[in-house]
Structure formats: structure tokens, C-alpha cells
Amino acid sequence: MAESTAARPRRTRKPVLDAATAGAVDLARAAAEEVADAGTVGEHLEAVAEGDRVVSHAFDCLLPGYRGWRWTVTLTRASRARNVTVSEVCLLPGDEALRPPQWLPWAERITPGDVGPRDTLPRKAHDPLLEQGYEAVGDDEADALALWELGLGRERVLSAQGRDEAATRWYEGDRGPRTEIAENAAAPCSTCGFYLLLAGSLRQVFGVCANEWSPEDGRVVSADHGCGAHSETDVEAEPEAAPPAPLVDDLAVDELDLVGTADDADDAVPAS
Secondary structure, three states: OOOOOOOOOOOOOOOOOOHHHHHOHHHHHHHHHHHOOOOOEEEEEEEEEEEOOEEEEEEEEOOOOOOOEEEEEEEEOOOOOOOOEEEEEEEEEOOOOOOOOOOOOHHHHOOOOOOOOOOOOOOOOOOOOEEEOOOOOOOHHHHHHHHHHOOOOOOEEEOHHHHHHHHHHHHOOOOOOOOHHHHOOOOOHHHOOOEEEOOOHHHHOEEEEOOOOOOOOOOEEEOOOOOOOOOOOOOOOOOOOOOOOOOOOOOOOOHHHHHHHHHHHHHOOOOO
């Protein structure tokens, strides 16, 4: 049975470079110079077939700051016609062109720490890090967790994903157990009197430091974090050194004795 022509894959024919449009370099240059600033159209780089009797000529762009860009002029001609006409003139980037970074919406471009004192972030209606405070999540463990996180007066609370990401970020950051100050601490934060437990499920791992002498004061720390301002640790008292013994110079002449000797000499009565 012969194969149906409809089932055969359609082959696309590669366009052939038309001699007439490919040879009209002067026409393409004149069209580019009409659009570009004077002296910014450079040498002819290439001619590319875009379709039947459609050719794009590329010229080097000499505009300051547009390194690697090309003035591109598309020429065409009608079937069986000899006259070549200009279809389009534009400035296009080449493979090594300097381009601005890919544009991103402001909501996606902003990063943590960019919010200033007078800035306000837009509300995310469908934030995966949040969920409704009354929302049931399915299994028993998750249900208990949702009830534990329920906050009166709050429309949404952290979702399981939001809690996991926050806990990972805090624990692996500079308030976790793998920091220099924590490794040199004599005891963990969990045994410190200034350690305030967080509310909710994160209280098992995190708390807030309330010690004004600690570098972590007012910050979230992990239970196995630590610092030198722990409420129950102390430094070993060094014994007080005995004061040095006074030095006595036996060779020095006492000034008081000299003064007394002189006075005695003045009061002496000569013998008769």
C-alpha cells in the first residue's frame, strides 16, 4: 500500500542566495546611510538569504558603544523582475555584540536587602511560602502543625515550604552552629537564660537572643549556636599577684639625716 502523502514529513527547502539582490551592495549601503548617522556605516560583512529573492546585507556599525552590532538592510525583488528594492533597514546585534542584561520585572529583580525605609513591596496573592491560617492540609501531623501556627488576626501564615526555607536559611547562615563564634562558645544558646524560644513549630530549633552584651542581641539564633556572653559560663579567675617587696638602697644617704645634722651644728655652743 502506498504511503499517504499527508503522513510524510514536510521538508523545508533552504533558500538560495539570489544573485541580483546579493550583488546590490551599493544599494544596501545607501539605504543604511540614509538612516544611520554620518560615518557610522562600516564595511560590508555578509549577505544572507532570508527567502526566495530576499537577501539581508550586514554592515559593521561604527556607533560608539555599539561594538558588535550590525546595520542590516533587507533587499528583495519580484519574480522575473530585475529591479531590486529595499524592504527594511534596522540595527541588529551580532554574536559578540554588547547588550544590556535581560530585562526582568521589578518584582523578580528585587533581592533581600533591597527594601528601603520608605519602600513597599507588592502583595503576592499566591505566594507559595504562605497559606491561609485556617487551611486544612491533610494528614494528622500537618493538621496539628497548621493548628499550632494558627494566628488570630492574620489572614495567612507560613506554609510548610515557607518554614522549611526559613529554617534552612537561618540554620546555615551566620546564626547557626557552624560559625567561628559558635564553635568557640563554652555552651549552646539553648542553655542560656537570655534565650527566648520562638512561637510555633520553629521553637524546637530557634530562639531570639535577649542579651545586650551578646553580638546576637535581638536576632534569631539556633539552639546549638553560642557566644561568649552565655549567662551560665564564666572565665577562670586568675590569682592576684602579690605586690612586689619594697627596694631598700643601703648606699643612699638619707636626706632627713643630713638636714638634722646641719641644724644640730648651728645650735651647738662653743666651749669656753
